[in-house]
Amino acid sequence: MSLMKNTLDILKSGSFDVAESDYKKCGYHLEVKLTESQVRDFAQAMLDCGFYIDFVSAVHVTPCFQVVYQFAHFDEACRINAKAMANAQGEIPTICDIYHGANWHERETHDFYGVVFTGHADLRTLLLSEEDADLKPLLKHADKLVNVETITRKSGGDAEMKPVKKTKEEQTAAE
């Protein structure tokens, strides 16, 4: 686990908000919380440590989009999950010139959510067709939209299954 410790140190010295997390429960080893301005520095640090990019995506919450980056390493088991909040206009700096693979992921995120990756040279639609460019299919409906706190893992929260009482309303809602 030397690699993980190493990375942890490097990230801490770079003044990133990084914490170890329970791999058994959430599937990644390190969790990083970024501010909008830190994204590019963080990506550069990741590349310097030899991580590869797994994906870039976004979650639609209030107040704005939470953009998720995941990195992993070829040599050892070390998966890093980073989250950054986009600014109020839904903008966040691109990392596609650092990690070229992020290009398509960012285009896809732009397709689905409308997150604008500033500095991205080519934000044409990728998966959606051109006439659907304004569709933004993954944006949540107002009554489903939740605050970012709701989807944040509670520290020490139990991982047990909560039994569900089947109520009529819920069933219809699910359908």
Next chain:
Amino acid sequence: MSTMTKFETTDKHRFLLNMGPQHPATHGVLRVILEMDGEYAMGIDPVLGYGHRMQEKMAESRTWPGFYPNTGRMDYVGAMPFNHGYVALIERMAGIEVPERAEYIRVITSEMNRIASHLLGIGAYVLDLGAFTPILYAFDDREDILDALEDITGSRLTYCYYRVGGVLKDIDDTFIKRTRAFIENFRKRIPMYNDLVTGNVIFIKRTEGVGIITADMARRYGATGPTLRGSGIAYDIRKSEPYSVYSHFDFDIPTGKNGDSLDRYYVRICELEQSLRIIEQALDKLPDGPVLAKPKRAKLQEGDCSFSVETARGVLTYYLVGDGSEVPYKLKIRVPSYSNLSLLEEMCTGMLIADLVSAMGSLDLVIPEIDR
């Protein structure tokens, strides 16, 4: 899918060539816009989305068990690991223990599916290079696997066999006998593939040194699977983040040296043997017991969770965000071919179109998986 291309050609020596969406070498509805200078592809712009179904939206609009069938319909060639990733993700999120026999069955079926997928990939690749015969030999072997899997899962291609807490149905003696017979038979066939294809002078001339991927490129683009291992990096989720019961088995990660098409092809051939080894060990050690934990309807807890599995084409990551209800708040599906294909531009710029076909085929793309 963007109908506009990024190329604004003014050079009169260059012209645009539409490769696809109905082109034999793109294996489905992928379109690649090429800016050609004679037979050289000087600019490459893949256009995706012809088979786009918005799987992630579907995941957000139904309760989590409702998404089972969709998982098998992304990569229709190697659907089992896609099932596996999804059920394992829910299990991880909800903390469900899976009976050991079920895990063994998952490994057996996943590996068989991987062999089937590799066979198709190898066959189709050699077909891209103009040899028609090997794909039919590969289909011959693949048929045995599909028949065996059909008996226990009920489907031949888009499986929906795994359940949260285990598998749908226990395997029987017929299946075990069949699988063992297949292993014995298939061991004898692998040298035949090597004789027919790997040793062929024309094949080597067409693949050696074509489409080289360096470790640095793989890192920047997130290339995984045989595409990565051809470059000499022994990275396999089954070893590095062992899920299910993969840690119980003894197998190697074959790697290439140069990262060219030949290496990627040969890594797949070697992985056939490794998968056979895993299946053999799993059949030997197969424990008794139930195959499905008592099913419960469960709410997904708040917070995020990710799960990565090794599919036939590379790392598949499901990333799920729950908001405490039964419906996933967000499900991101990171598919391997997506990242592998994004390499194409850097890998193939300035290549002959024949080499482009060779390099693209060696990525072993499944387009519906990319489009999701």
Next chain:
Amino acid sequence: MNATYQFIAEALFITFILLTLSGAWLAVKARILMHSVLGLAVCLLGVAGLYFYLGSMFLTMMQILIYMGAVCIVLVFGIMVGYTPRESAERNIMSRNMVLGIAASGVAAVLLFTVAIGRTVWSKAAESTGDFSIEWIGKSLLLNYCLAFELISVVLLVAIVGSIILARGGREEEV
């Protein structure tokens, strides 16, 4: 019966003449370069027919093999490489070149008629001195007419070298 054969032979002759002339006309008048070359091919085919009419099967075949099978194809190839499919030559009917061309050919025609044709003493063709078999042609080319034969090959060599230089010039210009 013999008259019928005579008629057929003459009809063939007329056909070949027509082929030659119409091919030549097409070669000059066609707006698309490709059609010009095809016209040239038709014209050359007509010439081959005339050789056939004159009784030399060998020359006929050589005409087809060399002029249609090689020269025309190289021309077509050059056009395909150099022009986009539908590009047609621009024409300016009364350009200066046209005027000059007409003037030059007029002068040439007048000279030809007054000087060359007018002064020639016409006499009956001499009896053929050989049997015109392939052996005879081959021997005369390599013995009696050796110099002419070799000079032709020098001309071809010059043509090849010239085309190579032209092709190289085109490439460098591009870079």
Next chain:
Amino acid sequence: MQQIIDLIQTYSLLRMLIAFLVLIGIVFLNAIVMGYLERKIAARIQRRWGPMEIGVQGWLQMILDGVKMLAKQLIVPRDADRFLFRLAPLLCFTPVVMIFAALPFSKALYGINLHIGLIYIIAMASINVFAILIAGWSSNNKYSMFGAMRSVAQNIAYEIPILLSLLSVVLTTASFDLQKIVEAQSGWLWFAVYPNLFVAFVIYLIAGCAETNRAPFDLPEAESELTAGFHTEYSGFGFGLFAVAEYGNLFIMASIASIMFLGGWNGPFGLASGPLMGAFWFLSKVFVLMLVMIWVRWTYPRVRFDQLMNLAWKYLIPFSLVNLLITAFLVKMI
């Protein structure tokens, strides 16, 4: 003029017409037989059955396919050069029929005997390239254009070793007359048993494979790169004629090989070769050669274009030139 009159007097117009129709029939028959054989053999190589439904072992399949093709429309793309687009298949097909006229099936069974039969065949075969070019260009499709251009480059390159290797036989027999060449091999001594001519034979076979655009040299129609090359846009009988002409060219290639190197209609071991037996021997040699080419096609991957050109210019042409010189030397010496 006298030549034409002589020609008509010798053969008579009606006979010429009938012969021409028969030849067209033979070309189509050849395509049907070869198409069936190719599908059946390919199927056997690939562990499957091939056509089985129509007729015993599916032998009627190709005839029905032909009927289907006849019934289908030749779709002309909107921006194609309509006249040339329709002309190209005919231009591809006609030389094949004309060449068939000059092939000596046996001592007495041939369409027309020319004293320069070999030159005639080569000249006619060169028109084939022209047809492919026109087809590729007039389709107004980039893939077709690619196919056509590749085809030209390939044919120009491979015609040279073909001519050079055939020339060594011509040097040996001092004749372009196919009948005389066959007669020179009567009895045992087929030309392929002489070492120098055997080399020429091998070179001819390789180059012939490329000249007829067969795998592993089927670059003009490489389906994984160029969809279908020069005939991408053709449908119906336009496509059918191309297919028929392809098999016709294959037959011509194999028959020239058997005439020039394998003794044509001479039977092996000095066996009888009358008009009918001769045709039998000739056809069996031709079909054996064609089966070999089918076998190769379904075994090997396709080479890349620059490799193909390298093979021609760097290996086949020098080898055949040297071989020709050696042959010339030997002919002078002996």
